[in-house]
Amino acid sequence: MADYNEVQRQKVLGATFGHLAAKKDKQYRIKILFSESSYGSQGTSLIDTKLMNGLDDSPWLYDSILERLNKATKRKPGVYVINGIIKNYRIIGKAQRIAKL
Numbered sequence: 001m002a003d004y005n006e007v008q009r010q011k012v013l014g015a016t017f018g019h020l021a022a023k024k025d026k027q028y029r030i031k032i033l034f035s036e037s038s039y040g041s042q043g044t045s046l047i048d049t050k051l052m053n054g055l056d057d058s059p060w061l062y063d064s065i066l067e068r069l070n071k072a073t074k075r076k077p078g079v080y081v082i083n084g085i086i087k088n089y090r091i092i093g094k095a096q097r098i099a100k101l
Contacts, residue, residue, distance in 0.1 A: 027087045028055035034069055038077035038101055044069045047079070055086070064089040077101040 029052035035045045046065060051057065068082075068091040078100045084093020 024088060026053075027085050028053045030055065030082075030084055030086045030091065030093075032065060032069070032082040032084070032091070032093075033079070034082075034095075035079050035101075036075045036077050044075075060089055061086075064091055 031050040031052075033047040033049070035047060037043060037045065046069065049057075049065065051061075055061070064086065075095065076097065078097045080095045080097050082091070082093040082095050084091055086092070
């Protein structure tokens with residue numbers, strides 16, 4: 001059974017930000033710029049995003065970006081870019097290191 005607080009949170013998010021939600025099954029282009037710290041406790045930091053094809057920023061998009069960045073395999077310290085697509089809040093694209101730290 002779903003947690004009551006999470007169900008209520010999703011209702012409030014939908015009522016407040018629903019107009020920003022991506023259309024189901026539509027692909028959008030996205031560019032994500034982030035850094036990987038050389039200090040283990042600092043981890044990954046989101047620097048900027050570029051949204052294309054009419055995709056609006058939303059809490060769901062932010063959650064998807066953080067999930068994608070955090071599930072990646074161990075990366076060397078540096079600045080990275082992902083040029084990819086997002087569909088149904090799943091981001092597909094390979095992280096490429098563009099600068100070393």
